[in-house]
Amino acid sequence: MSEQIDREKSAVAAPAPRLEVRHLTRRFGGRVVVDDVSLAIRPGQVTCLLGPSGCGKSTTLRMIAGVEMQDEGEIRVDGELICDTVYRVPPERRSIGLMFQDFALFPHLSVADNVAFGLRAPREARRARVEELLARVGLSHYVDAYPHSLSGGEQQRVALARALAPRPSIMLMDEPFSGLDNRLRDGIRDETLSILKEEDTAVLLVTHEPQEAMRMADEIALMRDGRIVQMGAPYNIYNAPLDKAAVAFFSDVNVIRGTVRGALTDTPFGQFLAPGVPDGAEVDIVFRPQHVGIDFDRGGHGPQPTARDGVAARGVVERARFLGNESLVEFRMDHDGSVLKATVPNVFLPRPGRALWLTVRRDRCFVFPARD
CATH class of the missing domain: 2.40.50.140 (Nucleic acid-binding proteins)
Known part of the structure; x- marks a missing residue:
């Protein structure tokens, strides 16, 4: 009886996955680029897809975002199917935010208009959300500025505010900090991570830098040749590696x-x-x-x-x-x-x-x- 109560308590304590990927596979010209990838991310959790360039990390991200179709497997958000090989929810309806290495800010729009771009709400509500987010990233005084007048770190924070504006339940990040110099990178990463956790967002971060994965991730999925070869907490991945290549990657x-x-x-x-x-x-x-x-x-x-x-x-x-x-x-x-x-x-x-x-x-x- 006590064991049953403990299991029920555990089930209540552990939130269901916000994002669940099952057996995702993608081929290009007969070559398997992503091979049977499965993972689950809970609300507020940061998972890093870590691996060398060309191992399938970004392709996995694009399939989850909906801009690339898988050949096999399925994707679920909060338990609901959003994509398999037959059924597909359009990217704009997936409640998924995107951040990339290229900040992709619109140069002809002000900071406020860039942040508000993806919002579908009355004008007053849009303005309130923009002001809230710019205050959180410390850019309230740049509301009417244009991207060309901002530093790289400031542009990154605008990109973060824009991605967060629609309140996505999931954030996909493809090496978003690699364009920043080392002096800024750690501070921007920590600031971004803090905001995402406050928003209870499930985060999937793609990186080829082990130090970035160790610094940011709750869980690391180590990829090689299209497959996840090892998954676990940073401490476990580092101290109990699967093979020699896993040791050498860190x-x-x-x-x-x-x-x-x-x-x-x-x-x-x-x-x-x-x-x-x-x-x-x-x-x-x-x-x-x-x-x-x-x-x-x-x-x-x-x-x-x-x-x-x-x-x-x-x-x-x-x-x-x-x-x-x-x-x-x-x-x-x-x-x-x-x-x-x-x-x-x-x-x-x-x-x-x-x-x-x-x-x-x-x-x-x-x-x-x-x-x-």
Whole structure:
């Protein structure tokens, strides 16, 4: 009885999806561009479609918006079918807002008229909505200005106000911040996200920048070759990646290849577990530069195992660069001549040719079957 009550409470607490995409597929000239994509977004949730250019992200967005027709699958808003391969609600009736990299403001219209463009309401109501939104994005004093007189960040905020004016239940965003310089980008992103969450809008954001997805998303859908290969919260995607390519998409990586013997792989940094991998098979041990330690206490003495970091291996500094918050040091490893990267907080610029002992955070390593 208590389990049934808990399930009922959970069902009440979790809102139904605002946007639901089921098995969406699109082909161009016999080539599958979007392959069986499914996802669901709740009110107030931000989901990022993250992946390299050409993986099908923007095509997925266009199908949801209604400007591109799918070959298979269906799209639902608040549980109601809006599009399948037979039935199709026109784009203007889908209650979906759009924001793109190109702000697409009308140069001959004032800021107020740009924001009011998509509104279908009496004049007084339109004016009130425009004034409300311009106040929220901090542009009330630009109500009669024209787009050419605004900065890029200000134009982006006008585009946001225009997209929000009709009160869409869903917002689709196709790399809308990529045209802004780094100084403005973080502030505009945070401001946009705050407004969208206040409006309880379901957001689907397309980006190829992992940092943007990590900063904005409640959930990341990692796309590759038209498919969603992994989906989850940013923390889980980053710390429990599906494969080597998923690790490498978020950061630089180091890779050591080894052969499995008795579910163990020998490396210069000690043995690593490879459960379920048959003897004789090769695996890639993948780890990020920030998880490489430099052991100054070891001096020139031989490797000594530690509980967390295993065995130390010696490398010779090839070059070191200061990157602002950290330093990147590249080592030529003694054991096979490969290059290993390490990042160190603050300033650390050892001279080329200096030999140092390195360790690897074993709890931050990923072991995957070798694919190439």
